[in-house]
Amino acid sequence: MKILVALKQVPDTETKIKIHPEGTALDLSDVKWVTSPYDEYALEEAMRLKESQGATVSALAVGDDRVKDVLRNALALGADEALHVSTSEKCEDPFVVATYVANAVRDRGFDLLLFGNKGSGGDHAAVGPMVAELLGIAQANVVVKLTLDQGRFFAERQVESGLEVVEGKLPAVITTQKGLNDPRYPNLKGIMAAKKKEIISIPLTESISPALQTMKLAFPPPRAEGRQLAGTPQEQAQALLAALQNEAKIF
């Protein structure tokens, strides 16, 4: 079985986000870059399938040379090969990324294509489903349990207040959600071995201009200051009740 894991590099979730003065992009100067947490579930699932039923695992990332770090990390965790779709400009438009991914993997014979269900930060939740459409194959998204059997997949999807169980034919795109597994850390041997492995560069066959344009980035408005209720405990309770009824309209 051949498994593809598509990886996105995102700012560490603990990074204090700053907006570039121009207002349409993030200030990336102090950003620590990591593999998107949702993609870690995809990578872990690939490793578990490799260990339990045998598979070769290919990691893929789209972007400039900086994204090679997430590929190295995937190699350290046990991926067999790393594919780098090399682009010079930023790819924020999910359709552009999906097209590049679909073109890169179309003729490589993958049975299973794993994506995080969304990239942390952008939260488009679009690239995986788009790749499935572009390749004309089945997809199951936001998956928290995955079983493969005789060329078919059985997936449990997290949906509003419940689970949906779906099955379909491989090859397929599966996008992964928290709860699917508990991602491992690489070990020292893996990290050292990964340094010696080659990252395969895949040139772009077509360049597409993005249809999506970021107009403005802004922080949520700061929370309004609280106010202290005066008076006796009884008066305070009355005032609180009135505020909850008339202002917050909770009751």
Next chain:
Amino acid sequence: MYTDDQLSIRDLARNFARSEVEPEASMRDRESLFASALIHKLGEMGFMGMMVPESYGGSGQDLISYLLALEEIAYCDASLAVAMSVNNSVVCGPILSFGSEEQKKKYLPDLCSGRALGSFMLSEPNAGSDAASLQSKATRIDGGWILNGSKAWITNGAYAKYFIVMAVTNPSLGKKGISAFVVESGHKGLILAPAEKKMGLKSSNTVMVTLQDVFVPEENLLGPEGAGLQVALGGLDEGRVGIAAQALGIAQRAVDESIKYSKERTTFGKRIGDHQSISTYLAEMESKVQASRLLIYRAASKIMNHQKATLESATAKLFTTENAVWICDKAVQIHGGYGYTSDYVVERLYRDVRVTTIYEGTSEIQRIVIARELLGK
């Protein structure tokens, strides 16, 4: 000053420590809980036998990588760092240097992978740094040895599977009459006292162990008969820089916490960091941390190049640990009353750091060693 490989290892240790070790470190301290699950994970990742070659299940990395990893673990949990340090430095180290091929194959893969934890028994109620006055005895019988005696301050004691034990095999030979043995947790007559109630490092396990007619088979003698002190002290310089690295991790954390607090807390209308008294503390704390890091690095580089490093290791240990104690004291001071409560991590750092000027050779011993190096014997 570090290689790309060393930095990769530091980053992995940092990432693991801050995501997995930190969240419950204060709870483990409060409840005196030993972090067995984390030790197992550290083993799986290759941190429990870092300098052991891959052929024996280790990670085959160098001393500096090990020290960087130890510092990162200590930054979040000094108790976990000491368990890791004992396993790497005074258990795997001596087995690698003095063990027979069979012993290496039997013990190292389990010790390196976290499947088994190691412990080291040298100190006794009346013998610590003056290891030559050991009283535990090993008497030869058919097929092996019978061990008797008391061992004190045994780190990892209640959780270890393999113990390296120093005992006198020939009292008439003095220092040359001491031998080293590998005792296994299943051996009969190994009696553990309840864990010591320590000021700090509360989630590390420290016990007194009594050896009562413990039979140890012939093949568990580690190194030649009479070479016990060499086994025990062979990794002395490495041990000293290891504890220095642990103290450095604690001190770095104290500095970082103090900087953070100095920016948050305001008095008299300005951040406390903008008061001259506090800013002076911060500057001195940072300088001491930077100097310590360089001393440790210099000693480690010499050890790695197989040069004599007695002076460098002792100065690194003395300077780093004494200053780390000072730094943690100032960190508590900067935090004021809050620093005196367990709501802030500096309170734990202050207690944890205190032992670093005591174990692995007290500061007084380090001064003797340094002076002896300077003056000649």
